[in-house]
Amino acid sequence: MRTLFLLAVSACLCLAAENRPADEKAVREAVDQFNVAAKAGDAATLDKLLHADLIYGHSSALIEDKATCIKALLAGKPNFVMQPGTTVQLYGKTAVVHGKMVANVVQNGKPVQIPLDYVQVWVKEGKAWRMTTRHTTRLPQS
Numbered sequence: 001m002r003t004l005f006l007l008a009v010s011a012c013l014c015l016a017a018e019n020r021p022a023d024e025k026a027v028r029e030a031v032d033q034f035n036v037a038a039k040a041g042d043a044a045t046l047d048k049l050l051h052a053d054l055i056y057g058h059s060s061a062l063i064e065d066k067a068t069c070i071k072a073l074l075a076g077k078p079n080f081v082m083q084p085g086t087t088v089q090l091y092g093k094t095a096v097v098h099g100k101m102v103a104n105v106v107q108n109g110k111p112v113q114i115p116l117d118y119v120q121v122w123v124k125e126g127k128a129w130r131m132t133t134r135h136t137t138r139l140p141q142s
Contacts, residue, residue, distance in 0.1 A: 024088045027095040027122050030129040035080045038073045046070045051123065051130040059116060059138035079104040093124040100139070115139040 030049060037045035047070060050056075054066040064072060086099030097120040102113050121133035 020090055023090055023095070023124070027088050027090075027097065027129050028086075030122060030131070031082075031086075031097055031120065034131060035082065039077055039079045041074045041077045043070055043074055046073060048128070049131060051125075051132040053132060055133045055135075057133075057135035059114070059136045076105055095122040095124075095129065096120070097122065103136075115141065 033045060034049050036042070037049065047066075050066050050069065052066060054064075054069060056064040056066075056069040058064070081102045081104065083100040083102070086097065089096045089098075097118075099118060101116050101118055103116055105112055105114065115138070116136040117139055118134065118136045120131055122129045123132050124130075
């Protein structure tokens, strides 16, 4: 009985390990889809990618829920340019994404580049990854 239990646990761990590369790829694709949708002002894709309980924190300390976030992204259409070195850490059905980016936005009618450090938390619901949390920290201009 004990041997059967250990075999079952080992099989589950192997199956989980096999999905890690596919899940990491899927999370990275979801991050890319979010960035493309934000730039394009694609409300339907943003709605699909953002979790109902979203906490979207800006470097200015502004915190938005899903509806407010989508409205702001549609109005601003930011262009998030991801920098090399983004990491994805998987914890079961949760992924933590960390990296650096430049947010190209328009403020007071002028284009502005804002260098940011960011953390995003994504959860897997069925086969889809949805962002539940995002927080950015403004980096010093170089």
